[in-house]
Amino acid sequence: MNWIVEPKTEKYIYSLLPARDRVMREMERYAQKHHVPIIGPACGRLLYQLARLVRARRVFEMGSAIGYSTLWLARAVGPGVLGRVRVLVGDALHLLDSTEGQFDLIFNDVDKTQYPDAFRRAVSRVRVGGLFVTDNVLWSGRVARKPTPKDAQTRAIQKFNRLIYRSPKLFATIIPLRDGFAVCERVR
Numbered sequence: 001m002n003w004i005v006e007p008k009t010e011k012y013i014y015s016l017l018p019a020r021d022r023v024m025r026e027m028e029r030y031a032q033k034h035h036v037p038i039i040g041p042a043c044g045r046l047l048y049q050l051a052r053l054v055r056a057r058r059v060f061e062m063g064s065a066i067g068y069s070t071l072w073l074a075r076a077v078g079p080g081v082l083g084r085v086r087v088l089v090g091d092a093l094h095l096l097d098s099t100e101g102q103f104d105l106i107f108n109d110v111d112k113t114q115y116p117d118a119f120r121r122a123v124s125r126v127r128v129g130g131l132f133v134t135d136n137v138l139w140s141g142r143v144a145r146k147p148t149p150k151d152a153q154t155r156a157i158q159k160f161n162r163l164i165y166r167s168p169k170l171f172a173t174i175i176p177l178r179d180g181f182a183v184c185e186r187v188r
């Protein structure tokens, strides 16, 4: 992946991060070895911090892979990870539709072509004052260039970014950490 921030600065940010515990480190090693695209520790901390700031109690994650971001989120919600996580298997967008109620935070990390659809389904499911957070919104900088006709992922992310900034329901900010993290507060 090409980072957004120049590599030396990106490396510097990572050099500051406190060591993770054994479980997190093991997941990070596994992801690296098996090319699982996890959010990594810098964005993991951000997700954790955001969940704590809104005092999240009910969180929905779309796109969990090995559960690395899940672990950051679950730890932010409170102690006792095992008891508080429910794993749903299937298309996360449909699973969100079939899960009742509102959420303090929805984290979106599904297939990039699904991002506009994820926006449509998720925003109304976040409580006012809650957060809709999305990874990879800068897509190695490809969003800033004209995509090829075949590049459906970049086009979908560009559309998603326009949607979040134009939505009267959201206050959106893209943080250029790692591959770009969109933090959207539901304001109405």
Ligand SMILES: C[S@@+](CC[C@H](N)C(=O)[O-])C[C@H]1O[C@@H](n2cnc3c(N)ncnc32)[C@H](O)[C@@H]1O
Pocket (backbone or CB within 6 Å): 037, 038, 039, 040, 062, 063, 064, 065, 066, 067, 068, 069, 070, 090, 091, 092, 093, 109, 110, 111, 114
């Ligand atoms: C980028 S990875 C998720 C990484 C994870 N959020 C983390 O940082 O630890 C995306 C994962 O979501 C899965 N996925 C993609 N689209 C999905 C969908 N619509 N519903 C459920 N899972 C999906 C992929 O198979 C993959 O395992």
